[in-house]
Amino acid sequence: MQFRKIIGQESIKQQLIQTVVENRVSHAQLFLSCDGSGALPMAIAYAQYINCLNKTPEDSCGECSSCRKYERYIHPDLHFSYPFFASKDVKIAVDVLEEWRGMLLEDAYFDMDIWRSKLSAENKQANINIAECHDIIKKLSYKAFEGDTKVLIMWLPEYLDKEGNSLLKIIEEPPANTLFILVANNQEQILSTLLSRTQIVKIPKLDYAIVESYLMQEFGLSENQATEYSFLADGNLIEAKQLVASTQNEHADRFAEWLRMGYGNRVLDMAGFVEQIAGWGRENQKNFLKYGISFMRECSLLISGADELVKLPVSALQTAQKLSKHVLDLSMADAIISELEKAHYHIERNANPKILFLDVSLQLVKIIKFKTLPKGTQYIYN
Structure with a gap:
């Protein structure tokens, strides 16, 4: 995922690139945004830029060995954690990693409802459990395989209960060249102990005009129709696409x-x-x-x-x-x-x-x- 593929958010892109250029990347960051603003794609693009072998002042190259693996979400130093529905066959997030990669390859703009539809939820509640926390600690204790930086992107840390406190030590004193990016929608629902250990990056809702322009270019909508969908979606690109469908x-x-x-x-x-x-x-x-x-x-x-x-x-x-x-x-x-x-x-x-x-x-x-x-x-x- 390159920055150029993310809709809007130009000032945030430049801000993140500048942290890499000036070598002041915080090891634990919280990307806080509303659904459909592009926070998850932004986190992936940021990680790809950090590990790109031929980065430019504007973006990752998209062609080096690191970028090619990032584009398919198979880089050995890129790890994901996300809510899932535990069962006898699904103990940790990696047990549904193929579904997760498939979701990202299909469209990196999605919310919990869309993700839930890809899994066997039955009547279970989604969460990030203690077994997942232990797996995170285990994975990050290893040295980087290929890249300069190991990256863990945790989507929706709101689904961490008190078990998330087991991650405090590794977040506070991470192994060398390790980056944590938490991607959240609701700051109030995140463990305060986690929140206090992260640097917050606020990603605003998309402007109506940006959503409108995207709908006209990607779906060939008339200006009036794109304006109406943009208004109804209120800056949420996910909802805007659902309206088109x-x-x-x-x-x-x-x-x-x-x-x-x-x-x-x-x-x-x-x-x-x-x-x-x-x-x-x-x-x-x-x-x-x-x-x-x-x-x-x-x-x-x-x-x-x-x-x-x-x-x-x-x-x-x-x-x-x-x-x-x-x-x-x-x-x-x-x-x-x-x-x-x-x-x-x-x-x-x-x-x-x-x-x-x-x-x-x-x-x-x-x-x-x-x-x-x-x-x-x-x-x-x-």
Whole structure:
């Protein structure tokens, strides 16, 4: 993985290259980012650059023996650790290394949901267990085989429980020429003992314009379509690609009509809408709710008078302006966002979509038509 293959993040690339040029590479670093920002590819590109035999001021060469092995993720001094589902056949991360390499070769931009789909999860919880920690210590105790630096990239250290404390000594006093890179999404969920021993590199969300340009170049989308997907993905390249692959993406008109049904107390129409959405499949249902959450947040900005911050595509902006002016107020927008977020949470956990969307529809009527929402409302689903 070369830096040039990573979408955007030019300032972070230059910052990392500069640490190598100036010989001030910290031995333990935490790449902190949101999903879809490219933190994992960035960590791999950084490791490849460090071990490249013919590096340039801009990137690794991509042609030396080290780079060729890095491109296929088979360099003997490149090690990965990641969450997995332990079983009688899977004790440590290396037991699913082929699946991991296959995932990286297919597309290095992925999240936990995509990774889970590649494994046999059953009803197990993913984690990085004590056996994996011991294997990490064992691997890093050996001398480097080929490169100048041994590298361990740990993806999602949030899945380390207290067993992660067994790694503290090797992180604090690593063998010579050893680099740890932790790639995380949530700083609050990382062991504080690990966090205090790393140098944090914050990788921001991708700009809308970068995601939009990528979608137009890679998938041949029109500017309007790329703008809409970029807005919906909110800087998450993974979500943007999923939207392109989805067959149900024209959410703006549907969502606006759903709000109008609530305002008009058109319960029968809502029941028919629920029948339609129940047949979309869970990914499309989740995308619809994500769009609704993003749309309502933009409406909140319009209601608050912060029009210059609104990033809605032109096709949806007029609708949002009308709703914000004639139908919604700020408290209503906040209440709707809360209901949509709860619905998204339950859809991810396999709630019955007909019951869920009918209940949310009735909540919309209460919020928009009657402008009241009972406090402490809770969902109960079959």
